[in-house]
Amino acid sequence: MTFRQFAFRNVSRNTRLYTAYFLSSMFTVMVFFTFSIFAYHPVLSGGQIHSSAALALSVSKWVIYVFSFFFVLYSMSAFLQSRKREFGLMMMHGMTVRQLRRMIFLENMIVGSGATVSGIGLGVIFAKGILLAGENVLALNKPLQFYFPFKAMGVTLISFLLLFVLISLFISTVLRSGKLITLIQANRQPKPEPKASLLLSLLVVLLLGVSYFLSLRASGLAVVLLLAPVVIMVSVGTYLLFTQLSVYLIRKLKAREGLFWHKTNMLLFSDLSYRMKDNARSFFLVAIISTVSFSAIGALYGFQSMINGTLTQKNPYLFTYLSADGDSKAQAHVQLIDQSLAQAGIAAEPLSLKINYYKAADSSQTLALVKQSDYNRIAGLMGLTPIRLATGDGTAAIVDFGLSRKGEELLHQQVKLQSGMDIEAEQAVVSSAIRAVSGYYVVPDERIGTLGQPFKVSRYYAWHGAAGQHGVQQVGELLTSKLPYDEHATFYALEYQTSRTNDYFGPVMFIGFFVGIVFFVSAGSFLYFRLYSDLDEDKQKFKAISKLGLSDKELGRILNRQISLLFFAPIVVALVHGAVALTALSHMFQYSIFRESLLVLGLFFFIQVIYFFIVRLFYTRQIRSALTG
Structure with a gap:
């Protein structure tokens, strides 16, 4: 077996961990390729119509590209954390640090290349439908005929292969054996009890409370002036919410013996504070990214409704x-x-x-x-x-x-x-x-x-x-x-001016929707990575507990609560942030976008619920298979 075959088999053996990374990367490549199809379409790029739309689509695909860099970087870091024991065993059997770096580089390139080719392939398959949908969304008077996007394929292929090469080189370069050994040993050492500060916990209430109060009370130009300080306060407050307030509240709940000893609550609360502390950065990242997605798509949808409603309201003739x-x-x-x-x-x-x-x-x-x-x-x-x-x-x-x-x-x-x-x-x-x-x-x-x-x-x-x-x-x-x-x-x-407004706003809606979806899918992938990074520990823990008489029904209840907290804690926070942000936007323009906000936030929450059920199904199967194996 060659070294390349060894790296390929490592990828196939870690399918459950690589699946979300592969699918998310593939979706990102597909969106980038979709924007490229439009940007390089002869009708748009030739300057015949909507040259500004082509420019906006071209700029947006590079925004997604930059975001993809950080997404892949985070994903690879999650893989290293989840496979630390596997890497340690390989080093114990004689693998050198150089070989380990080479293996990580090859694995990432295998997944990255597959995601890039698959994303382009799906984009080509659905190109006709995408062009037809874009023609309607962009409100074009001239049809976007199908063309074989050689230039878009070349730009996408080169861009993302270069991205995966750079990320793979970076990860394999910064990887050090000393840190890896420390991680392996740390896995066997007991974790210290998470601590939380009462002062910092109260600061969360103060920061978020003041931010919400200012956002909901402001109107007109004041909303714009308060944007920077409110964003800073909400960001700091959200980080402290997961690192301090959540841990503090969990410790208070554990101190209530009647609640702690009730049925299986002891198993849930015993390591909940550890999980909240360990996942704090992931929760913060997911909450902020999701808030941006909710606010961006909700604002764009509400703004379009406001423009059309305002035009009609101002001029009913x-x-x-x-x-x-x-x-x-x-x-x-x-x-x-x-x-x-x-x-x-x-x-x-x-x-x-x-x-x-x-x-x-x-x-x-x-x-x-x-x-x-x-x-x-x-x-x-x-x-x-x-x-x-x-x-x-x-x-x-x-x-x-x-x-x-x-x-x-x-x-x-x-x-x-x-x-x-x-x-x-x-x-x-x-x-x-x-x-x-x-x-x-x-x-x-x-x-x-x-x-x-x-x-x-x-x-x-x-x-x-x-x-x-x-x-x-x-x-x-x-x-x-x-x-x-x-x-x-x-x-x-009226009707002519409304049509012109929609013509110019169509590309913005098209771009904002896809960028927001990319952010939201990536946020869901972060949660998937965090959940599966603890899978091996959960298998060992529940295997030991099952010997003490834990029933299958009780196991399902514990896992359901555990996964629910992981998936919905940051999303609920993001939904609240998004609702406040969209309410402030409606105050700024003196126009209610309640219906639009409810539709967007409800749709995202529904998608998250579906994602939760799918992940819970496969995760529960993994745990139960370990108990019966």
């Missing part, structure tokens, strides 16, 4: 046209819009009103005023609640879109105009009746004439009709190219 002073072609432009709608057979009802602008006495602000009858006429056509004002001088209603708190801020605040008259909003209304301006005043008709001459008057035109009519988007695109968008006149086509 098919077309709007705002004509300010100095627009001499307003009537011609309005006539062009009417003619275009008629020629396309689009049913829409034209609306119009005047918006009067007044200066405050101190010239610190400009007030937009609309007649009550004009507002109520449009509100009636839109099916909105009309505004009813009490009689009296200065009474008014302040109206905004609901995307800011301008209405609430100006409520019951008396404003003196340059004419000497006063305006005070007695009610704040959230309405999409008029898109031209947010935070405008609706005043009784008879009041307009008593406020003096406005310094500026705008004419607001809108065409209200059913969304989704055939030809609306095409007419909107044509009119957008012909009509002005400047300080004198502004034309806006």
